[in-house]
Amino acid sequence: MKFESSHKTIIAYQAIDQINDSVTVLKHFIELNSKLLPALFDLKEKECPNQKECMKIKRIQLVFDSYCFTAESSVVLINSPILKLIYTTYQSIIHPSACNSSLNALLDFRKEYNRLKNDWNLIQKN
Numbered sequence: 585m586k587f588e589s590s591h592k593t594i595i596a597y598q599a600i601d602q603i604n605d606s607v608t609v610l611k612h613f614i615e616l617n618s619k620l621l622p623a624l625f626d627l628k629e630k631e632c633p634n635q636k637e638c639m640k641i642k643r644i645q646l647v648f649d650s651y652c653f654t655a656e657s658s659v660v661l662i663n664s665p666i667l668k669l670i671y672t673t674y675q676s677i678i679h680p681s682a683c684n685s686s687l688n689a690l691l692d693f694r695k696e697y698n699r700l701k702n703d704w705n706l707i708q709k710n
Contacts, residue, residue, distance in 0.1 A: 607661050611704070613651050614658075617670050618697050620644050625677050625690055648674055664700055669693040 624644045627637050658667040673693045676686040 603661070606657070610653070610658060610661055610667075613653065614666055614670070614697065614700065616647065617674075618694075620647060621670070621673050621677065621690060621693060624674070625686060628677050628680070628686070645678070662700065664696060666693070666696050666700060669696050 624641065627633060627641050627644075630637060633641070653667050655665070655668040655671060658664050669689070669692055673686070673689040676689040680686055
């Protein structure tokens with residue numbers, strides 16, 4: 585009987601480690617996008633980007649496309665719709681349309697990012 589309890593404890597610790605790892609990767613992705621999305625916005629706003637700027641756009645797209653998250657992941661892991669905001673912002677910058685303002689999407693993302701950052705700072709202080 586004692587082995588079974590110990591085994592469940594080990595599984596619980598492993599699950600916690602996996603969740604912590606997921607949160608760490610998610611936070612890294614959010615931090616990265618707090619820099620990349622504004623840079624992408626600025627690059628896409630240029631009427632005639634030069635070759636270097638076009639390469640930067642492609643590199644940012646590669647970084648964004650290399651992460652595999654579902655929008656619900658951030659809701660489950662950190663109780664925030666930030667991944668959906670990142671995706672919406674990214675899509676509105678890459679594929680601008682009259683009804684979806686990339687600036688408004690970027691501002692929505694920044695607002696939620698700042699809220700999360702304040703929460704993370706508060707957690708670290710405790």
